[in-house]
Amino acid sequence: MDAAHLIDEIYEAAVVPERWADVLDRLAAMAGAVGTILFAASPSRFQWTSSQAIQGVAAEWVASPFVADNLRGKRLVPLYEPRFLTDLDAIAPQELEQDPFYRDFLRPRGLGWCVGTSIRATSGDSIVFSIERLYADGPVPRETAAALDQFRPHLARASIIAARLGLERARASVAALELIGLPAAIITGRHSVLAANELIIACGAFEIGAFDRVRLSDPMANERLQLHLDVAGDAGLSFPIRATGDRPAFVAHLVPLRRAGLDVFSGAAQLFYLTEVGRGAAPSAAILEALFDLSPAEAKVTRLLLSGGTVSGIANNHGIRPETVRGQLKSVFAKTGVRRQAELIQLLGGIQSPGAPDLLSRPIASE
Incomplete structure (x- = not known):
């Protein structure tokens, strides 16, 4: 595949998020690697997707302490240099041998080398493309990293486009649900509110707390929501919210959104909506x-x-x-x-x- 074709695919993925899987695979192939992890990180959220070939390892990493504490994150991600970097550009070989992330996590899983780039999004998020190579294949050559540099400006522009489209689609989704009478919000992987319609803001059961975190006014329902988000945040759930003198009872629903590129850039992770409990016949x-x-x-x-x-x-x-x-x-x-x-x-x-x-x-x- 020539460079022009891959650039076209990058911009297509910004609009059609399902196309990011192909882009990640193409980047990995150019580096002689097994797959690419794409993630967006900030103090309030962490979203990711990856090539299918390394999705299992990526999920293990996200669930491990190493997602917040690893040498790559400390040395490579903060550089924001306008190029692709390898492990050896910022980490000495002896450090790689002693570092727990490399020694205890990556190498036992057959990995151990990468080439990647960090992009500072307009929202302040760090957008990272990390191309993962087998340890047995040796370090990524510097000339390979240099060959990838031509794609970095396009990846940066596509990231900005995808983030903006993701936010607009989240707002459009909750607005559409308002038209059919459903109070609804889109929440991120770190459980902050990305978009909310007027119905859910005015219903009396829904609150936006510190750092835009979703909360419920019913203490028992809120405890259940927060526990579920912290323990199984990407799973669906339905649960009751009790009535008060000021508002009716509701059933709250969490519906996970697809883990595609759009959700990585915008932060959208779940649809949260309420159905009111009426006083008619019992449900079927x-x-x-x-x-x-x-x-x-x-x-x-x-x-x-x-x-x-x-x-x-x-x-x-x-x-x-x-x-x-x-x-x-x-x-x-x-x-x-x-x-x-x-x-x-x-x-x-x-x-x-x-x-x-x-x-x-x-x-x-x-x-």
């Missing part, structure tokens, strides 16, 4: 399954309970043991964040589900 089992990741049996028991059933009555009518029903309800309590049947009924008794199929006629599995 299908709605309960979707909202809270209930099994079919758990959703069926919940639906029967909301329709006036009792543990013993449900067991007798469906030929299962009361212990089975209690076990299913215990799981439902954990998934919906309540502690007793009365709270479950209060929370779910009015979620509207017009047109949804009623599954009461199906048998309950003896889980």
